[in-house]
Amino acid sequence: MYVRAAVAERLLPRMIGPNATRDWLFWLDYDLTPADGAERFAMGTPNVVGMFGAVESLALLRELDPDLIDQHVTGLAAEAIEGLAGLGYHVVTPREEHSGIVTFRTERSKEDSAAWLGQLAERRSYLALHLDKAALPHLRLSFHCYNTRQEVHQFLNMLERVQS
Numbered sequence: 001m002y003v004r005a006a007v008a009e010r011l012l013p014r015m016i017g018p019n020a021t022r023d024w025l026f027w028l029d030y031d032l033t034p035a036d037g038a039e040r041f042a043m044g045t046p047n048v049v050g051m052f053g054a055v056e057s058l059a060l061l062r063e064l065d066p067d068l069i070d071q072h073v074t075g076l077a078a079e080a081i082e083g084l085a086g087l088g089y090h091v092v093t094p095r096e097e098h099s100g101i102v103t104f105r106t107e108r109s110k111e112d113s114a115a116w117l118g119q120l121a122e123r124r125s126y127l128a129l130h131l132d133k134a135a136l137p138h139l140r141l142s143f144h145c146y147n148t149r150q151e152v153h154q155f156l157n158m159l160e161r162v163q164s
Contacts, residue, residue, distance in 0.1 A: 017043035073100035100143040113137035
């Protein structure tokens, strides 16, 4: 979180983290006066393991080449778009330019869609359910560099079996 120094002193945190007080080292003195500056918003011990993991993940992504990842992911999305359209779904994601996220609509109710997603999850296929302003259910697939064409085809085949 970034807080401009000129503003930080005027902002009060909604919660007090263990290291966010002025004298946090004095554990037996429960003085909850917020620390100076942005430190008053610190909510706990930094996730050191997560930081190292993020650094290594970024190194792997750079090694794989972001342009190649983009080509791969948008290719998977294009196959999913064509496959979903072929199964009769209304695909919201544009066919021309798109990312690795594919959104499609089902004619099922919100409740039926949630139950249907449960059936898909039992088969180890996880989609996100979103509702538009009219509460119509939309389902979202998200692809990344670790997904394969085989997985797209497996999903479409499974979807065909489960949709009936």
